[in-house]
Amino acid sequence: MKLKVLSLVAFLAAGMGSAYAAEGELSIGTEGAYPPWSMADAAGNVTGFDADVGNLLCAKLEVKCKFVVQAFDGLIPALKAKRFDVIISGMSITEDRKKEISFSNGYAELANMFVAPKSSDLAGIHDFDTLIKALDGKKVGVQAGTTHAHYLEKNAPKADLKTYDTLDQMQIDLASGRIDTAFSDASALEDFLAKPDGKDFQLVDVKIASSSDATLGEGIGVGIAQENTELKAKIDKALCELVNDGSIAKASETWFKTDISRPCK
Template structure:
């Protein structure tokens, strides 16, 4: 897992955006990402950003004939930093929600993601068949979420009887779960499955009931998109076109299977 200091540090110095007013212009795109949310975004021992978000970012830059420069910082600071023009794009597993869309523009939602709980393996709630059963069983118990995510917002809205504990990083949350300081965690399926794959299934299990984003799209979002400054409509147009190319030529599918073992590509968004 990535140490918190990697997540909060800006590993790359700021550079001016060169000529990216049209797609194909030669220059550098600064991409804000978290760096501490495997398998979406991680930073290795050499300071290199890896994961699904990095693969998408690099493929997008290649399609736009630009160089990528990743800027790593806390997830809940990404939107304010984009507003302040500290980078050009956010690629960090960020769900497209109405609330976030008040501040930034999003690209097309290029992948879709569902959410679930990790619970003690011996819990009767592992086999629960509804959110009502899960929420009643977890009433008064402490559930870990990552701060600034849609998962935390969803629980506060739909399950106020739970004690929601936010964490700066996914690895901090998972360490507390492993140490017995949490009764459950709530995050996207791909990250939860990656954690179980790493630690094994001796003590924990994924809840069988998967919460689809369609259960509450106003909170959970309409899929994962690239964040773009509202003042850069031209860049949004070029990013959308490039993402559709990556979807249609199989690049998105390849990256998804590489990091998630399943294809999470949103094919419907580029059908028109």
Template sequence: MIISKIIKSALATGLLVTALATGASAKDGVLRIGTEGDAPKFSMADPSGDVTGFDADIAKGICAELKVKCEFVVQTFSSLVPSMDSDRFDVIISGLSITDERAKKIDYSIPYATTPQYFVVAKDSPLAKLKTLAEVEKALDGKSVGVVTGTTYAKFVQKKIPSADLKTYDATTQQLADLSSGRIDAAYSDSPTVMDFLATPDGANFSKVEVRVMAMDDPDTLGKGMGVGMRKGNTELKAKVDAALCKMINDGKVKEASMTWFQDDYTIPCKK
């Protein structure tokens, strides 16, 4: 009898451990969200486990639309996609870019955000007043443009402005140093890099050209934006997340979150 009780207790404990490890699912009123927790402004986890940032705001918005509780599971970014099949979480919300390679392993929601890119020039440059991408492309004909080697930004400039004198750099610091010293006419990079540079003493005499380049301007080169990742074949959850994101986009909540954290609008319009 005692042995029987011990076995039953062990089995019960095992089931409890399994339940805790597996966690609840969205259908149980909880949406478990895998996120990095160590990507400032996107996903930041404090010692108590609270997660804040753009990703957290998107996640909480989805949970509110689905009328479920958010439960964050924090782990390294590189382990998020491989962990999708382990049932540690239901979705990944971690600035996750939609790529063909990842799409072989997971499904994605509709794209909801992308990091804008800008050209940065001297404030007194005629380029600073341009308003359209076509104008920028024409004005940079024969001008020197700095990009970081191997980035999608470098590929974009090569494709769109083949007549530009492309200067490549191994690091952003080198690129911006040459811009500051006047060795290049323009630098091209993402919004956070540009905004941080303009806030420094070296950036005081420069401005971004008010032409936002977004992923949807050239998805073949710049990608398709960020999406919520989930297990393959979970069509019910995908439909619910897509509907929630579309509503958040149309209601301006994605814009509100991106303006809060990045002082820029990262929203991709909903096409559903």
């Protein structure tokens, strides 16, 4: 195994110039505060779907994994500053982000939804147009720097958008009534509903697929520095194998109770 790692490092060193090439280790930037995608404990240990994908990828590439916890809106600047080699943090592939970094092929996709108090007028809505109209004047929580924030800026301009650094901060304000609703991927909201603070809330019965709007992206991908073309090619190949052999599906079943893997291109 050690000889294989050294061989891979030698092969990639000329084109990559990264910590991965220098150390035989793939350093992965991830948020660490977005269950069930990425959770970090006090010691910095990372678990969740993102961690499973990262570990599967490292095993395919025959390198060691090193996770680096970073606030979501700082992930792309940190990647460009070479603080780590790749981003694996439930990050959607969007045209705006592709101007700054490269992405692997998309490997996962999940529906986006709103959560609101059961007593709210939003709770009984079942169609998209009615929901968007009902957001006028409502305080809507989103995580800063996400596709969810960009989507609402474009599609619900009359909503009073409140941005948060972390999911936990948004959920605290939701539970305390400081915001009327929150918009995120369905898995993150279901995690909130499973907590005591979420007992008086429900998902609004309107699912918004990522494919329905360009601002929501082209699925979830691994973020890679634009100059690391060798690494991108290897990650694309490895991810395709992991999708096709069912490894990504198995990991998603563990964390989401459903298969969110995206077919390999």
